[in-house]
Amino acid sequence: MADGAGAGMCLLLGAPGVGKTLLVKRLQKLCSRDGKDDLGDPPPTRPTVGTNLTDIMAPRKITVRELGGCMGPIWSSYYGNCHSLLFMMDASNPTQLSASCVQLLGLLSAEQLANASVLILFNKIDLPCYMTMEEIRSLIRLPDIIACAKQNITVAEISAHKGTGLSGVLRWLQDQHRTTS
Numbered sequence: 001m002a003d004g005a006g007a008g009m010c011l012l013l014g015a016p017g018v019g020k021t022l023l024v025k026r027l028q029k030l031c032s033r034d035g036k037d038d039l040g041d042p043p044p045t046r047p048t049v050g051t052n053l054t055d056i057m058a059p060r061k062i063t064v065r066e067l068g069g070c071m072g073p074i075w076s077s078y079y080g081n082c083h084s085l086l087f088m089m090d091a092s093n094p095t096q097l098s099a100s101c102v103q104l105l106g107l108l109s110a111e112q113l114a115n116a117s118v119l120i121l122f123n124k125i126d127l128p129c130y131m132t133m134e135e136i137r138s139l140i141r142l143p144d145i146i147a148c149a150k151q152n153i154t155v156a157e158i159s160a161h162k163g164t165g166l167s168g169v170l171r172w173l174q175d176q177h178r179t180t181s
Contacts, residue, residue: 008083009063010173011116013107015100016069018088019123021045022160023169024054024066030166031058039163051078058170062177072103079112084119084176086169091122091157092130094139101140108149117176118153121169126159133157 012020025043048068056062064086067075087107089100104120107113120142124130133155137143146153154172158165 008081008177009065010084010086010177011075011078011082012064012066012086012088013075013103014069014088014121015072015090015096015103016047018069018090018096018100019160020066020069020088021048021052023086023088023121023123023158023166024052024056024064026160026163026166027056027058027064027170027173028054030163030170031056039166042161056170056173058174060174060177062173075107076110076112079110082113082116084117084173085113085151086119086121086173088121088123089136090124091136092124092127094131097131097136097140101145104140105145108145108151108153114150116151118149118151119169119172120153120155122155122157123160125157125164126162 012024014020022042022045025045026039029039048066050068052066054064054066056064065078067078085107087104090096122136156165156168158169
């Protein structure tokens, strides 16, 4: 199999303003920093209107399709060839977490995503008002969601702004997109 051939795509989904674009830019920087520890200041971002395709060289090319949060009603038209799914939630916004949970349940019940590996990212843990994992698990009944899902689900707390947890996201992507011999 050629580099990345047949590996499928990674979809990056989440509500508007959760940090999807910043995550992709930080992951790209993480891959290209040549051993430097500091990711530097976060790059400027704009809300995604439509879709962005980004290649992350980790070291194998992984194509991430980021869909703008406002595109939620038509996300399903992008499920084809989805090998993995990054679903991002704002851990500092309890109201948005509840709405995001509804979106997540819709994604997990989609037949086209039944075989996709899922990484749920709770972003913005650097903010003073963020909810702990224990609070989030209770609020959205995360253990029940994971137990009932067909997909293999992993959960991570991150700060795309500060870079916390991003090396774990990159490792997860690498593991999910290894080419089988």
